Amino acid sequence: MLRIDDQNLARSLRLFAGMDDGNFDDLMRVAYLQTFPPQIQLITEGEPADFLHIVVEGSVELFARSNDRETTMALVHPVSTFILAAVLKDAVYLMSARTLEKSRILLIPAENIRSVMERDPGFDKAIISELATCYRGVIKAQKDLKLRSGVERLANYLLRQHARQGGNGQLKLHIEKRILAARLGMTPENLSRAFGTLKPYGVAVNGSNVQLTSPTDLAALAKPNPLIDDPAI
């Protein structure tokens, strides 16, 4: 059984917002919250989807392997679900997941998700909305990847974080640079060089602190595009 404030946290998720109270309680009864250390693999691609996962605290990396290569597909931050599609289709995971830091994960048995779905139209609507949002998120990620160079992806990432953090010329990288590199689809070495390339555009890096001297110049290089960068669209 979950603590009340954890339940409230889950309730605050869009996914559970419109659902019947009784059904929500049912889900919370069978759900459990677990704290994992960093670098723990939570799920493995190819295995049957047994739980819907929700990151409550910390952060999670979704990644995939084939041959002997590995690539990171996305980072998941609180509070959001991951691998919803596999749970809904009662299929195997297409991605693996590991914690990046100490993280609290809410686990809801897939079976219960599906059975509540059967009888709660409000939940259906929320799932549709969540899925559609995730889908559009992946499309945006793919556009970012295919239409931009590494330097441009970094520039746009910095501008997005800058806006989220108040837009006062300062921003903090909340993740290690090597993780950021993976997130941006490049190697740590190339990320480092990309920061170098951005220096003439008013980007000064000091550890995890970044100063944007001239956001205008940076934007001129980044050419941000709402259809890729706007999280609300």
Add this chain to the structure above:
Amino acid sequence: MLRIDDQNLARSLRLFAGMDDGNFDDLMRVAYLQTFPPQIQLITEGEPADFLHIVVEGSVELFARSNDRETTMALVHPVSTFILAAVLKDAVYLMSARTLEKSRILLIPAENIRSVMERDPGFDKAIISELATCYRGVIKAQKDLKLRSGVERLANYLLRQHARQGGNGQLKLHIEKRILAARLGMTPENLSRAFGTLKPYGVAVNGSNVQLTSPTDLAALAKPNPLIDDPAI
């Protein structure tokens, strides 16, 4: 009003399979079927989603632009929907679409899709299933792109087509090579060279006919992965 066999065609779509007959009729009443010549742009990214599109005949390319670059995101073949997520979220399109050949497209006003969704739980289930499938399709595409070289993507594409077309050592390319190149995320020049590098693996190309002399050798190079290549997963 649609012809009866067009309605049956639409009815055969998983998306409409589980829905109430009356609601289906409602949708078909407001839907209309239109035939487009090749190279007609059907939708443009950034514009509000006004119709759910269903390719009934022909084929459609989904593509996206940013800065002065363009990339193709997916090809859509009969019978399937596209841009469902934008319709459901009542949002703007994230991709543009154009016909590749003479195509018949079924158009259903977005508003009607959303209103039927409000009152038909069976439709909800189908939408969830369709969306989840689309989502997983994009994930697979992204894995294909990030975990494989161009030659490997081509090799796996050939193996998939080979299996679909009977697996008797023969297959036909149903799309122009330059379209195939775009679909595989490479330039036509590189596709041509990729076919060249596959020659030692028993791939003989003659126009749109391809012979696989030794599917075993090809598979050894391609290292197909069900979590990327299996359409049923």
Add this chain to the structure above:
DNA sequence: CGTTCAATTGATCAGCGTCAAACTAGGTGG
């Protein structure tokens, strides 16, 4: 038979990954 566009081939170039080494920072134990 000529026009047009796709496909191929070659040469060159840019972006990015890999490898190796130096440097830095954060945490631990003496």
Add this chain to the structure above:
DNA sequence: CCACCTAGTTTGACGCTGATCAATTGAACG
């Protein structure tokens, strides 16, 4: 408190994959 160790970061050199540019061949169609 400092020395040390480990892991992250940076820098440089190099090479590979795939894009670009240019020219040629080939095929389809009026």
